[in-house]
Structures are given as structure tokens and as C-alpha cells.
Amino acid sequence: MVKVCDCCSGITAAELKAVGLEKVESGCIDHCAGFDGKVFGLIEGELVVVESKEAFLEQVKK
Numbered sequence: 001m002v003k004v005c006d007c008c009s010g011i012t013a014a015e016l017k018a019v020g021l022e023k024v025e026s027g028c029i030d031h032c033a034g035f036d037g038k039v040f041g042l043i044e045g046e047l048v049v050v051e052s053k054e055a056f057l058e059q060v061k062k
Contacts, residue, residue: 002060009039010040035049
């Protein structure tokens with residue numbers, strides 16, 4: 001399961017679903033402070049912070 005904040009994560013649930021991900025949730029993940037300019041979200045409950053949308057998608061695919 002992947003969870004992102006559509007407002008703060010730098011990537012939206014819709015973008016993740018558009019590339020074929022099925023288990024995606026959108027909402028506050030309580031980790032938005034301090035990651036300006038980064039792309040981040042929870043992947044299987046673990047906070048992942050990367051430099052780009054492409055890098056986040058690579059982490060999701062692992």
C-alpha cells in the first residue's frame with residue numbers, strides 16, 4: 001500500500017493510479033514538515049523521501 005498527501009507529497013494518488021498502482025491511498029501522512037522540494041510518501045508504512053517523481057515510482061516498484 002502506498003499513501004501520499006495530494007497537497008504536500010509532490011506526487012498525487014491519481015498520478016500513482018495512472019501508472020497502474022492499485023493500492024493507493026490519499027490523505028495526511030503527518031510527515032509534511034521539512035521536505036520542501038522532495039517527493040515523499042508512505043510505502044508499506046515506511047516513509048520514503050526522494051528527489052523526483054520518477055525516483056518515488058522506482059521505490060514503489062521495489
